[in-house]
Amino acid sequence: MSERRETATLAGGCFWCTEAVFARLRGVMEVMPGYAGGTALNPTYEDVCSGSTGHAEAVQIVFDPEEISFEELLDVFWQTHDPTSRNRQGADEGTQYRSAIFFHDPEQQEVAERSLRRVAERKLWPGHIVTEVVPLTTFYPAESYHRDYYRLNRDQPYCRIVIDPKVTKLFRQFPDKLKDPEQ
Template sequence: MKRLFIITTAVFLFMGSEAKNKKKATLGAGCFWCVEAVYDELQGVLSVVSGYAGGHDETPTYNEVCSGNTGHAEVCQITYDADQISFGEILAVFWSVHDPTTLNRQGADVGTQYRSVIFYHSEEQKRIAQEQIKLIGEQKLYTDPIVTEVAPLTKFYPAEAYHQEYFANNPNQPYCRMVVGPKVEKFRKLFNDQLKK
């Protein structure tokens, strides 16, 4: 019993130390199933919640957001350990797993709910996002200009329970096989050294 107590205490202390420098990032890059699946595997990320932000409706539902009438974007709120990964590194993944040059569109997903957007939590996040957009433009990494919106986060609404961990729970669903799966594979190749062990 004493040994179990010591192990439990050690685990609790370790978990507590992991969470000392927790920060949040809220990003929209098309369908939130794709974004969540990618960030779930990134080292330093503690949790990812799919949801809605940037709209005017106080009680958005998936069907309402998909109609494009609420003004919300599908987003993921990422809680990360800033001692393990920086906001800049979080954004490096963001730029790599979607097309930030297509206005209100990612592939076949069309509408303002699929817009490329960074909802910043602090002035520092705003500055980093704007600096990266400028740098990407200067380096001409894309043929077309970046159209990613950079806006303050006013409120985040978690999506319905069945959207959480959607790819993990539904890997054989057609959209997951054709769209989410390839994005996750691309991410794994690009960021192989930053994946969770």
């Protein structure tokens, strides 16, 4: 791995799901679940779940751009959640589960907008893509009990029913991008 590090912030529904997917990618050094896109200072999980803060459950991904690019992260993002479902992913419903790319600089904005156009043109999803492409203002890390949730709780029904299929899809569609195909 090189010494270079970049950060991406993505929201694709439940952050347990998103963390479980991106943590398995080669070139990803860290994935932190948290909250982005809202107005309240230092929100808690309960605050965000109430829908009153405007935050989305998101992950902040620290990655080595020489091993995996921001554009490649977005390729995985588009395939592992439903970007046509407004304010929900499966049974998880509310603005905190919206699809969003929180860009860190103008270059990420350009890459994100181009990636969104490409996915829409290819008709990867049957409906209209509702993913927001917005600047990151502040990211608040989630409480410690949310970190590495899937790895620590794989036998929980939510993990087996909701997260396992996303991880399986990642293995099937992106085997060449995995740190370890046996994870």
